[in-house]
Amino acid sequence: MSPEKISVxxxxxxxxxxKTPWFRITYLVLLGLIVPNLLPFAAGGLGCLVIILVPLLVFLVPYYLGERSVRHFALNALPVLVIAILLGGALSTNLYLSQADAIPLASTPGAFTSPTMALANGTVAPYHADAPGEFTFRVKLKTTVDRMPGNFSVFMNLTTISGLAAYETSDYRMTFSAGPGSFTNTTLGTWYETRVNLTRQIYGYGFSVWDKDTNWTLTNLDFGPLTAPGANFYGLFVYFTAFSMILPFTFYYVILFMWWYTVRARATRTRMLGAEPQIPKETPKPKAAEAGPTKSEKASKATAFTCTNCGADVDESAEKCPKCGAVFEE
Known part of the structure; x- marks a missing residue:
């Protein structure tokens, strides 16, 4: 068989x-698979672009494929949203659980960072473990002035997450950790350490340092250690993904309303311009009745002449007498 026949x-x-309903189901499932893969870009500088791109994608793909029903457009978002939330939660869960070691935390210049103190290489070990057990948190402090380790208060900030919105924060004081690369002069770099017993919960951690005056420096936060079952992480990330979908799909229904209103306004204007003006037709006036001869005229005409032969009344237009037959001369 030729390639042309195969393509046909x-x-x-x-x-x-x-023409089957499965076609619509297919492209909605594909959209649901694409949308959660765009969400990681929202964490960077492309957040606004993703918020606009996701609803445009969900609207334009069915429109390009010939969809014009407002009801279908309104319902299309629901399966896409459900698939995106479930898949997004699975992707985030897999991302964290497949991570072998903790990503080192560090302070970044900004409102929560002092220019004289910097934190780096904040980690927890072990990162994956079956709780309960003891976990070691370490972070390195470096300053711009000569100080001793005791001149600073360094904390490990632990957040315990239970349920979807319930959490508890705890601050653990860290102590100087002697060893290779750890100096008593903080300008050269000083390691701090603390050990904490933890159970099977979802945890988030970070580090902070205070110079015992007015200056603070904080690191960013991360999940860890990973001691909770995977189902717990999946439920949490499904909740986070659903919350992150509120703004894009709100914008989707704004787009849908604008399109519906534009189509409706155009159809109304077309009907108004295309309709013939309903001008009432002029009713023809009844023709005036022609005036006929009056009774006196008829009587006068009827008795216009008298036959001299028999005395009968004869009309003026008669040529002979209707009674005796005498012929009239002009």
């Missing part, structure tokens, strides 16, 4: 498939 058959199969 494939195209015909596609056209038949397009």
């Amino acid at each position: 058959q494939v195209w015909n199969l596609f056209l038949r498939f397009r």
